[in-house]
Amino acid sequence: MPSPPALASVLDEASLxxxxxxxxxxxxRVVERVLRAFETSLTRLLPxxxxxxxxxxxxxxxxxxxxxxxxxxxxxxxxxxxCCSEIENRLRLAQTDDLAGRLKCLALEGGRxxxxxxxxxxx
Amino acid sequence: xxxxxxxxxxxxxxxxxVLLVDxxxxxLLLTAVxxxxxxxxxxxxxxxxxxxxxxxxxxxxxxxxxxxxxGLDGFATCRRLRAMPGYxxxxxLMLTGLDDDASITRAYQAGATDFFVKANxxxxxxxxxxxxxxxxxxxxxLERSQAKLARAQDLARMGSFDWRRVxxxxxxxxxxxxxxxxxxxxxxxxxxxxxxAILRLVQRGERRSVLRLLQGVAQHSSVxxxxxxxxxxxGRQRIIHVEAEPExxxxxxxxxxTGIVQDVTDRRVAEDRIRHLxxxxxxxxxxxxxxxxxxxxxxxxxxxxxxxxxxxLMIDLDRFKxxxxxxxxxxxxxxxxxxxxxxRACVRHSExxxxxxxxxxxxxxxxxxxxxxxxxGDEFIALxxxxxDERDAQRVxxxxxxxxxxxxxxxxxxxxxxxxxGIAIFPRDGASVADLMRNSDVAMFxxxxxxxxxxxxxxxxxxxxxxxxxxxESALHKAIERDELVLHYQPKVDVRSARMVGAEALMRxxxxxxxxxxxxxxxxxxxxxxILPLSEWALREAARQARLxxxxxxxxxxxxxxxxxxxxxxxxxxxxxHQNAMAFGIPHRMVQLEITETGLMKELQSVIPALLQLKDIxxxxxxxxxxxxxxxxxxxxxxxxAELKIDRSFVRDLGVTPQxxxxxxxxxxxxRSLNLRVIGEGVETLRQMExxxxxxxxxxxxxxxxxxxPPDDLELWLKQTVLPRRAPWIGQADELDLGDPxxxxxxxxxx
Numbered sequence: 001m002p003s004p005p006a007l008a009s010v011l012d013e014a015s016l017x018x019x020x021x022x023x024x025x026x027x028x029r030v031v032e033r034v035l036r037a038f039e040t041s042l043t044r045l046l047p048x049x050x051x052x053x054x055x056x057x058x059x060x061x062x063x064x065x066x067x068x069x070x071x072x073x074x075x076x077x078x079x080x081x082x083c084c085s086e087i088e089n090r091l092r093l094a095q096t097d098d099l100a101g102r103l104k105c106l107a108l109e110g111g112r113x114x115x116x117x118x119x120x121x122x123x
Numbered sequence: 124x125x126x127x128x129x130x131x132x133x134x135x136x137x138x139x140x141v142l143l144v145d146x147x148x149x150x151l152l153l154t155a156v157x158x159x160x161x162x163x164x165x166x167x168x169x170x171x172x173x174x175x176x177x178x179x180x181x182x183x184x185x186x187x188x189x190x191x192x193x194g195l196d197g198f199a200t201c202r203r204l205r206a207m208p209g210y211x212x213x214x215x216l217m218l219t220g221l222d223d224d225a226s227i228t229r230a231y232q233a234g235a236t237d238f239f240v241k242a243n244x245x246x247x248x249x250x251x252x253x254x255x256x257x258x259x260x261x262x263x264x265l266e267r268s269q270a271k272l273a274r275a276q277d278l279a280r281m282g283s284f285d286w287r288r289v290x291x292x293x294x295x296x297x298x299x300x301x302x303x304x305x306x307x308x309x310x311x312x313x314x315x316x317x318x319x320a321i322l323r324l325v326q327r328g329e330r331r332s333v334l335r336l337l338q339g340v341a342q343h344s345s346v347x348x349x350x351x352x353x354x355x356x357x358g359r360q361r362i363i364h365v366e367a368e369p370e371x372x373x374x375x376x377x378x379x380x381t382g383i384v385q386d387v388t389d390r391r392v393a394e395d396r397i398r399h400l401x402x403x404x405x406x407x408x409x410x411x412x413x414x415x416x417x418x419x420x421x422x423x424x425x426x427x428x429x430x431x432x433x434x435x436l437m438i439d440l441d442r443f444k445x446x447x448x449x450x451x452x453x454x455x456x457x458x459x460x461x462x463x464x465x466x467r468a469c470v471r472h473s474e475x476x477x478x479x480x481x482x483x484x485x486x487x488x489x490x491x492x493x494x495x496x497x498x499x500g501d502e503f504i505a506l507x508x509x510x511x512d513e514r515d516a517q518r519v520x521x522x523x524x525x526x527x528x529x530x531x532x533x534x535x536x537x538x539x540x541x542x543x544x545g546i547a548i549f550p551r552d553g554a555s556v557a558d559l560m561r562n563s564d565v566a567m568f569x570x571x572x573x574x575x576x577x578x579x580x581x582x583x584x585x586x587x588x589x590x591x592x593x594x595x596e597s598a599l600h601k602a603i604e605r606d607e608l609v610l611h612y613q614p615k616v617d618v619r620s621a622r623m624v625g626a627e628a629l630m631r632x633x634x635x636x637x638x639x640x641x642x643x644x645x646x647x648x649x650x651x652x653x654i655l656p657l658s659e660w661a662l663r664e665a666a667r668q669a670r671l672x673x674x675x676x677x678x679x680x681x682x683x684x685x686x687x688x689x690x691x692x693x694x695x696x697x698x699x700x701h702q703n704a705m706a707f708g709i710p711h712r713m714v715q716l717e718i719t720e721t722g723l724m725k726e727l728q729s730v731i732p733a734l735l736q737l738k739d740i741x742x743x744x745x746x747x748x749x750x751x752x753x754x755x756x757x758x759x760x761x762x763x764x765a766e767l768k769i770d771r772s773f774v775r776d777l778g779v780t781p782q783x784x785x786x787x788x789x790x791x792x793x794x795r796s797l798n799l800r801v802i803g804e805g806v807e808t809l810r811q812m813e814x815x816x817x818x819x820x821x822x823x824x825x826x827x828x829x830x831x832x833p834p835d836d837l838e839l840w841l842k843q844t845v846l847p848r849r850a851p852w853i854g855q856a857d858e859l860d861l862g863d864p865x866x867x868x869x870x871x872x873x874x
Contacts, residue, residue: 022156030156037148066191070241071149
């Protein structure tokens with residue numbers, strides 16, 4: 001699968017490659033299905049994170065970042081995964097003072113990843 | 124990373140069913156794809172609730188749960204499914220985040236089998252799944268085999284135990300018993316037990332020695348194997364086999380024991396029973412021949428070593444065969460049991476021999492050899508392992524004779540059974556069991572031949588003097604069983620009509636190839652008492668023959684059997700005659716009895732009741748050898764007698780000396796006046812026949828007509844001599860037209 005140079009910084013090439021290896025011949029269109037699932041998930045979870053933030057619902061927020069943390073790592077959105085991991089850790093340790101900055105990062109990086117994924121998916 | 128999948132074969136056979144539960148579609152999809160790639164059959168579920176629904180009617184081999192899920196999370200799902208029947212042991216793998224120690228702990232608490240940190244390392248995940256599946260299979264096999272073992276142990280009434288030395292001083296260490304082990308000891312599964320409590324189950328008398336044994340074993344860390352009699356809590360008495368091996372720690376110190384307990388009561392009972400059957404007579408419970416010989420060998424050994432005498436008493440019942448034959452085997456058995464009881468009381472009878480102590484010097488254990496045993500039939504032996512001299516043995520013999528004289532109640536009837544006892548003493552009368560048994564037998568037979576109901580001590584003279592006789596008697600003893608006895612028949616004829624009117628049965632003994640003449644064994648049989656069974660046999664045989672002749676040529680007269688007076692004294696005689704008549708379907712009168720004049724007059728008083736009874740059942744009695752004894756004519760008139768037989772000595776002299784014809788004339792006159800039949804015996808010549816007939820006696824018996832012959836020959840004689848009227852005496856008889864008809868002459872066909 002061709003990967004535009006612009007995406008390189010958003011989605012990790014090696015991670016995508018590993019995805020590709022799951023279905024080398026593309027018979028099961030695994031990469032496409034995974035990316036589409038991720039896109040759906042991201043489209044649903046990002047607004048949920050924003051809403052949880054607005055509501056001050058840390059439990060809901062924690063669930064969103066926990067889920068995103070592993071799925072984003074799976075598709076190579078390493079920055080987003082790291083960002084989710086930090087938020088999850090802070091929530092677990094109840095260090096909520098510096099949460100706003102991290103959440104802004106989540107929204108920003110989330111948007112970039114979503115765009116990159118969409119760019120990879122066939123119309 | 125190389126996947127460690129040695130179970131490729133198993134996968135190929137049937138892909139493991141995996142339920143994969145994750146709320147994150149991306150992860151769910153990726154994990155599913157990766158695992159399918161590796162041969163698993165994946166069913167995906169997006170959450171705990173949905174997963175539990177699936178599990179309601181489908182059972183995967185393994186369940187993979189994401190820990191963090193909205194709604195029912197992994198922990199709650201795991202807890203729920205563990206509560207579902209059939210899911211207690213299904214492997215559950217919990218997926219947790221990295222560094223999430225809390226979740227790992229919670230996963231185990233929720234009942235997860237293992238955890239796995241979420242990552243994209245699919246081969247590791249697949250390997251972990253394989254490992255869990257294999258462990259699960261192993262576990263199932265183990266459970267199956269444990270169940271099988273438990274079942275086998277139950278069947279074998281066996282259980283295991285484990286004992287550790289640790290524990291407070293005096294507590295007896297710590298004891299663990301399997302459920303089966305508890306059951307063997309009469310406890311329920313889970314009942315608390317301690318070594319001390321178990322030891323209290325041991326039967327009181329054994330407790331001390333068991334404890335000593337356990338202490339000794341534990342002290343030396345040796346192997347334990349013993350049988351312990353116990354009284355279980357419910358009161359059952361059982362024998363428990365305990366077998367255990369010591370266990371050692373790394374320093375070589377014994378730390379405890381592992382072993383089994385097994386209820387071996389049934390086996391022990393069976394073993395004891397076998398041992399008992401092999402050594403004891405099943406009817407009387409006394410030691411049998413084998414056990415006796417064993418005891419005798421020990422006794423001789425001991426006596427030789429310590430230089431004291433010991434004695435064997437051979438005891439044979441005198442009238443046992445009569446009881447057995449007349450009252451039946453059940454009564455015979457009853458008699459033997461009673462006799463056994465009595466004999467047992469005559470010695471210090473020991474049921475068990477203190478075998479271990481026999482060898483000990485100065486021990487009195489050999490006294491436990493003392494016993495009465497049954498050799499077989501009506502033969503018993505008393506073993507006295509230590510006596511001072513023969514007077515001790517004689518005393519015991521006297522006691523035995525004494526107790527035997529009391530009547531025995533058998534089958535509601537009083538029986539009088541006496542014993543003959545022969546004594547042989549070691550070392551004087553023999554050095555081996557065989558010698559001593561033979562010599563006590565010789566002594567016993569000498570008692571038998573001298574009238575029984577007494578004892579005799581063996582002496583070499585007994586052998587020299589009476590060996591032949593003893594042998595003869597011993598052989599005669601067995602003659603009946605061996606079918607060596609036969610009856611020959613001498614016809615009685617009525618010379619007027621030239622007909623056979625009856626026959627006299629005479630006993631013959633075919634011993635080996637030779638025919639023993641009656642004179643050689645009848646006196647011996649009389650002397651030894653064997654005449655009784657011999658007579659009984661003759662009566663039965665005569666009845667049988669009467670029946671055969673009745674069938675073959677219409678015989679309707681009587682066969683006469685000679686009986687000694689002592690048989691007439693026996694109350695069973697009438698009953699026996701009746702039984703014989705019934706058994707062969709003949710009228711009672713077809714068997715007739717003959718008693719000698721001397722015998723009759725000697726025992727007149729005791730014979731009269733029998734004569735009266737015999738008359739009641741129509742059995743006729745003839746007085747044999749009439750004229751030789753001293754008959755009281757007064758008695759003759761009252762006795763229920765049917766026939767007089769003129770003694771052969773008078774017949775022989777007929778026509779030679781005038782006195783003889785005088786006597787014969789007188790006898791015939793007496794018979795006629797008393798309305799008795801009269802018959803002449805020993806008729807050998809035509810002349811004798813002629814004279815007898817002229818004097819008024821037409822019934823005769825003797826060589827002139829026929830010798831005593833086998834029954835088949837008699838039939839032949841009838842067919843070839845009497846019917847064709849070919850014999851010289853028939854022609855002669857035809858010419859005779861003298862004398863009066865003999866009174867009450869038996870009418871009949873000319874056969």
